Amino acid sequence: AAECDKAVAALRRAKVISSDETGVRIEGSNAYHWVFRCPEAVVHQAAPTRGAVVVRTLMDGHRPDVWCSDRYAAQQGHANAHQTCLAHLARDVAYADEASEDMLPSRLKRWLQRAFALADGVETFAASTIAGKRRALERSLNDILATTTSCDLARDIQNKFRRARDQLLTFAQWPGMVDATNNACERALRPAVVQRKITNGYRAMWAAKGEADIRTVVDTARLTPGTNPFKIILQTVST
Secondary structure (H helix, E strand, O other): OHHHHHHHHHHOOOOEEEEEEEEEEEOOEEEEEEEEEEOOEEEEEEEOOOOOHHHHHHHOOOOOOEEEEOOOHHHOOOOOEEEEOHHHHHHHHHHHHHHOOOOHHHHHHHHHHHHHHHHHHOOOOOHHHHHHHHHHHHHHHHHHHOOOOOOHHHHHHHHHHHHHHHHOOHHHHOOOOOOOOOHHHHHHHHHHHHHHHHHOOEOOHHHHHHHHHHHHHHHHHHOOOOOOHHHHHHHHHOO
16 A cells, blocks of 8 residues: 555656546446556556546546546546647547548648657657747648548548647647657556456445555556565465
């Protein structure tokens, strides 16, 4: 419990936080496994709801500078700025590009490739270079979003980008501190997804919360190079 409390305390001090969740069965009902991540901690939570109350309760009034997540409403509005996960949008664009004959998804695909290239090199670029590339991406996106299309699928993708346009390039304003994707949280959730597929969930909430606590301790420890996860597990279950 002490290690979990330390992880939560670190999260409540963090300037940049990312989050994600996945469905799970608990006590025969639909519930959710949440994960919250910052450079110093990874916090897992089992909750009966997917609502924003989970975030507000965990944060306990703390408002970081930047939050990274997908576009789900419950994960919006918890920080001063937001970075939408570009990987989520890239998957939607890839599907639209294959399914539609319209050129708009292809243009968005190329735009994302340029955005990912900026994200990959953002720590090595000069501030003026980052600013210039960001302005160029913004101008290009404005042109794409102003394009009319008769394809419903292309229009849906266009509207997704339009709603998220102020959250697409936040990473460029925080070089090295904010990721362009939420892949780290998705990786942290994979064991929960595997567990769900194998066991179909938990019979009791205490079991789900217990596993979340263990994952919190282990995943937080893994942030420190050279840590032995097996020893951390033994320490966690024996205290």
